[in-house]
Amino acid sequence: MAEYKDMTKQQLLAEKEQLQKRFEDYKAMGLSLDMSRGKPSKEQLDLSMDMLLPIDYVVDGFDVRNYGILDGIPCCKELFAELMGVEPKNVVIGPSASLNLMFDYITQCYTEGALGSTPWCKLDSVKFLCPVPGYDRHFTILEHYGIEMINVAMTPDGPDMDAIEELVKDESVKGMFCVPKYSNPQGITFSDATVERIAALKPAAKDFRIIWDNAYCVHDLKEEGDVLLNIFDILPKYGNEDMVIEVCSTAKMTFPGAGVSALTASDANIAQIKKRLNCETISYDKMNQLRHVKFFGNVDGIKKHMKKHADIMKPKFDMVLNHLENELGGKGIAQWLDPKGGYFISLDVMPGCAKRVGELCKEAGVTLTTVGATYPYGNDPDNSNIRIAPSLPPVAELDLATQILCVSVQLACIEKLVG
């Protein structure tokens, strides 16, 4: 297979004609396929229905149906503490989505500062580092508060640490969002060296905060998943206990709309967070917390459950990867990674072509994640990155959708090359 760049214009036009014919055939099928969001499939949701069987809602003499217990029922704090490798006293149980916890924490820094620092709303300039490509909803939070986002390139080991160590010398750089395991969208797990360098950062801003969004902490696709260092084990060595706020949730273990989220942080951060939490709510849904604890039992139970998810997800990932390899491999027009977990495959097409791929897919009835959404302000400077979310569509639909995507990528690249 020749690379496109080595082909003559005539060869490319011949190729284009073939692709165009395939494209028209797909279009004629009048499809409506969705690969846009990391939503679990119905089959995955069905895995957790036993969680809804009747249980006793009194635990250790406390009726969890009633008011009380601000930061989560003890057995639920213990479960998440085990999951994150921290002490239960450093855990706060949140609402159904960890996004809410992250939003609330940034809001807290914005309105009251972090551990006595100047509230960010009182500063002229607040900047955050954003490893790219990344998760659009992190960027949305930052944009909402007018926080300037600075792109930091991802490498196969995590974000470019040389760049970060330089950037944090600016006191107006107040933090960074990370998805350290199976990053969204690339599925990269930060290497031990990267985690160590992050833990060792010496930012000029004393209120520099890293939001460690461990959304995919147990979301392996392969038997041998990646292992992420526990950053809370390393932070004390550098006196940086207060620098990291970690969150995770069961959104992609049980029910995305009705999971349980959790946050872990240093004693000092937890104290500040609880003080605010006491103004915000009386408690989050403790009945749902207890249902989760009884359903999983412990972290082993979570891991067993996640294997069932992997059994459903892996064939879908394999199908997408096979199509990419078969259709795009060796043509020098696209790159992708084969993640060991997470929810996405990140596809980088020839610079300048991603938006056109999105348009072509849409024309043929396939919805992709909005091209550009993986970058702050929706602006992918290379117009290259496409996030593929294989989880939701049934296999047959995914098969078709991926073929259409592959044809669209080739067409867009040829258009670019032959003008």
Place this chain on the structure above:
Amino acid sequence: MAEYKDMTKQQLLAEKEQLQKRFEDYKAMGLSLDMSRGKPSKEQLDLSMDMLLPIDYVVDGFDVRNYGILDGIPCCKELFAELMGVEPKNVVIGPSASLNLMFDYITQCYTEGALGSTPWCKLDSVKFLCPVPGYDRHFTILEHYGIEMINVAMTPDGPDMDAIEELVKDESVKGMFCVPKYSNPQGITFSDATVERIAALKPAAKDFRIIWDNAYCVHDLKEEGDVLLNIFDILPKYGNEDMVIEVCSTAKMTFPGAGVSALTASDANIAQIKKRLNCETISYDKMNQLRHVKFFGNVDGIKKHMKKHADIMKPKFDMVLNHLENELGGKGIAQWLDPKGGYFISLDVMPGCAKRVGELCKEAGVTLTTVGATYPYGNDPDNSNIRIAPSLPPVAELDLATQILCVSVQLACIEKLVG
């Protein structure tokens, strides 16, 4: 029965000796009774257990177990719209507690302003009007954001409107918290004239906002409950559509820790709220929303359900009121109201005596709501108001606790009178 003020010192001391004896007898019982918070009893929680029976979580072709639908599932928006007498398009479904919606709305005003106004965090002075006695958690939110609280006296018709009409001429007065029906703690429902005057306010601040916390909208205790005018029917007459944000929840209909909350507001306010909500979450718990809709069916279903709550609650209220009448009636040392609904009985004892009553109760094993908590900054200037929450304790415990309260009131007043 003579009023204490008409008794001689000798008579009072003789009375005190008798009371002291009763007090010591109670103390010797080593009790631990709680009348502090408006928590439903176990019997009330049991009324809603059928809500947890298996249901089909697909509604109108949409699987509510998955991500999506930011502002609540349509059938849940319809239920709350019917309950609040507004259009479904003006409803946003929130998390398990309306407190969270109120906190978030004040946070929104603080961080971004209301409909284009200057964010409150950028202003030197922001004040709120607080009808007193009132709900401590409203005050906590305001105190958190450093918003200055101004007491406004409650009357039997609602807050003192003459005072409010004068106070809103100050542009730094940005809003007011209200519990317009069965107010916390007095159980007063705002009269039609009061609601009309509130709707007609002409505050100097264009971003003046009233948080209309309709927590007890269907929480009648008596057959003929109070009727509150729907303020959203009146606001347009005065061009004040944007001035009111109403919230309510099922916390005291189903499960306090796991209910569904809702907010209603004008089109413009809803648009601003949804924009922020889109940064904060993907959606709140839609499975719980659907369970509630299927359990209640419609507002008639809610009302029938609330009668069952009233059947449990009313005998408790009657018992407290009987003790108050029998022990404190005619002595000129205490006043209270007989509310037609809500969760509390508000007791005003002789000025200067409330804290001492709280101490005596504690000594005898009865926990009251922290005395002073019904006022901003925990400061009841008259040291007079006590909030009684009869809902949680079983009848026998409530009986004892109320007797102890009554003895403590009499003792504290005599101490005050005889020095």
